[in-house]
Amino acid sequence: MVLPRPSSPSISPSGRSPMLVRLASASVAVALSVALSACTTGVGSAADGSEADASSSSSARTVAHARGETAVPAAPQRVVVLEPVALDTTIAxxxxxxxxxVLNEAAGVxxxxxxxxxxxxTVGTVTEPDVEKIASLAPDLVIGTESRHSALYxxxxxxAPTVFLASQADAWKDNVALVGEALGRADEATVLxxxxxxxxxxxxxxxDVSGTAQLIRPRDGLLTLYGPESFAGSTLECVGFETPERDWEDSISVDLSPEKVLDATADQVFVTTTDVSDESTTPEAISDNASAFPELHLVDQSYWITGVGPLGGLAVLDDIEGVLSRTR
Known part of the structure; x- marks a missing residue:
């Protein structure tokens, strides 16, 4: 079974689009009240004691983060984000x-x-942001990640005032909450x-969801299985699926060689791809053992893997609902 890549948020059997409903409510709750500006400048303190600009606001707030505490604008407007969860959450x-x-500059946002x-x-890739490009945008807030961007802090x-998440592998909901705090919209993040x-x-x-579900990402000749602490894995569990038991090695994912593909079986198996309409993107190891994967679903990597955040979560949930509607 192949899930088509939606060109717009999907519609649930109840006749409404969950993503659009959430987008609309979020937009009302957090509509911009100040025009974009990079002209006014204040002074904030980074965790190391150095001074940093705090623009677009006449006052500042202190935000605790992975590097300590930083004074940020009360209502930042020119934000640069270096992590998918920060991008998704900021837009939400x-x-x-x-x-x-971005993860891939050719693919973009x-x-x-x-x-x-x-x-x-775009200001480079998630693993290699371009500081000069960032500076050219005159941001009043930068949100990055200690595990990836420590050397650039x-x-x-x-x-600009800079706030760092600890790690992209941390519980994604905690990262959403910190992004909300950095943006001065903690309550709205809680609502999302x-x-x-x-x-x-x-x-x-x-x-009445039950049974097991496994997300598989083919990459570099291996099969990466995502566990219950991962973004998509936690979303599968959120609706009632269980992740097959295995040693997750204190990580959100583990890699399998194609020869061990049968270790990846589950009642429902989701395989990421960049083109859900192309069944040939199914890994050969899985295709060659089709009988072991009777319920197989190609899903869009752009939000199942890289779309970490409230909007990506709703998109994943729309896909899950589509699968359940067709298989019950």
Whole structure:
């Protein structure tokens, strides 16, 4: 079974689009009240004691993060994000970043984030952000990740107040909460996460979900299996599936060689791809053992793997609901 890549948020059997409902409520709750500006400047303190600009605001807040504490604008408007969860969450909270690091510069900003995200300037990749490009955008806030961007912290702090998540592998909901705090929209972030949970509960109740589910990402000749602590794995569990037991080696994922493909079986198996309409993107190891994978679903990598955040979560839940509607 192949899930088509949606060109717009999918519609549930109840006749409404969960993503659009959440987007609309979020937009109302956190609509921009100040025009984009890079002209006014204040002074904030980075964790190392150095001074950093705090623009677009006449006051500042202190945000605790992976590097200590940083003074950030009360209502940042020119935000640059260096991590998928920060990109997704910022847009979900009603702010379109002026710049974003992406996983693949050729692919750019993920399409699931909507048309307004097309205006975002790319500033290098998630693993190699370009500080000069970031500086050229005159941001008033930069959100990065200690595990990826530690060496750039001082440079980024010299450009704008900088807040670091600890790791992209941390519990994604905690990262959403920190991004909300950095943006001055902590309460709205809490609402977004509550909406996500409510959607999980709705699907779990409607379909009485049970059994096991496994997400597989083919890459570099291996099969990467995602566990219950991962973004998509936790979403599968949120609706009632169980992840097959294995040693996750204190990580969100483990790699299998194709020869061990039968270790990846489950009642429902989801395989990521960049083209859900192309069944040939199914790994040969799985195709050659089709009888062991009777319920196989190609899903869009742009949000199942890289779309970490409230909007990506709703997109994944729409796909899960589609699968359950067709298989019950």
């Amino acid at each position: 909270l009603g702010i379109v970043p002026v710049g974003a690091a 993920p399409a699931y984030l909507g048309d307004e995200a097309a205006s975002i300037e 001082d440079q980024l702090s010299a450009v 996460l509550a909406d996500y949970q409510a959607r999980c509960d709705e699907i779990a109740s409607e379909f």
